[in-house]
Amino acid sequence: MDSIQHKELAALHRFWQGLSKDGRLPARHDFLAEDLADWIGHISLLEVERDPLRFRFVLHGGHFTLLSGLSLAGRYLEEGLTPRYRDEVLACYREAVETRQAVYRHYSDHSLPWRELDRVILPLADDGVTVDRVMVGLYTLADPPSQGGSRLLSRRN
Known part of the structure; x- marks a missing residue:
């Protein structure tokens, strides 16, 4: 994994790593929604479906909604992706599932309203x-x- 900057x-x-025990991935029931208060609006939770591998939003953070222009809660990840980045983003999600490791990426694209984007994908497993x-x-x-346009909520530190 690239170093998270x-x-x-x-x-x-670090929070996710602290939930991992004995080499096992954390489960959704290992933390409360309140534990994520520092990241509210910047967190989404997706269910993993298999055969075929797909990702469905359970929770779609407000920052994601502002970025994509629509709420994807209950919808599939690919519905909110632009064709330009679809394959690359889906590959990152597949990597997180297949390797059972966190996947971090930093993107720069000055042709879009967001100039830089940082994403970390953290796998969870009930078992x-x-x-x-x-x-x-x-x-x-x-x-x-x-x-007249809306502002994307952002912080880059």
Whole structure:
């Protein structure tokens, strides 16, 4: 995994690591929603479906909604991805499931409203082994809002 350079995502990763015990992945029931207060709005939770491998949003953080322009709660990940990044993003989610490891990526694209994006994908497993959910943290560095446009909530530290 690339070194996590984003302060909030590094803290989220440490939180996730602290939930892992004896080489087993943390489960959703290992933490309360309140435990994620520092990252509220920047967290999404997705269920992992298999055959075929797909990801369905259970919780779609407000920052994700602002970034994509729509709420994806109850919908599939690919429904919110632009064609330009679809394959790359889906590959990161597949990597988290297949390796059972956190996957971090930093993207820069000055042609989009967000200029920089940091994402960490953290696998969860109710049985400690088989990934059945992923928790995702996402932060962006956005251009100032255009006149009449909405501002993407962001912090980059």
